[in-house]
Amino acid sequence: MKAVRYGKVIADSDQTIIMEGNHYFPPVAVNRDFLEQSDFTTICCWKGEAHYYNIVVHSERNENAPWYCREPLEKTTNIRNYVAFWRGVKVE
Known part of the structure; x- marks a missing residue:
């Protein structure tokens, strides 16, 4: 899979x-040269708090497109620090 x-x-x-139709990429598979930490967070009742990155390529910014859970809740610990994408990021 590629994002x-x-x-x-x-x-x-x-x-x-794969969780809820999203592909979560292992942390080592993500090219962090294109990411900057965002202050944006959300809460999922069964995954926990999600933290976000912005993608920056050629001065184009895609805000809060990748997300990950630093401390996922008990039933989803397998996605700890794995990164998923949305908001125009093509995953195939």
Whole structure:
């Protein structure tokens, strides 16, 4: 699986975890050169608090598109620090 935005591969792995229709990429599979930490967070009742990144490529910014859970709740600990994508990031 690859996560692509603005023509750049942001993540690439054949070891993703699928949860709620989203592919969660292992932390080592994510190219952090394209990411900057966001202050945005959300709460999921069964995954816990999600933290977000912004994607920046060629001065184009895609805000809060990748997310991850630092401390997921008990039933979802397998996605700890794995990164998922939305908001225009193509995952295939």
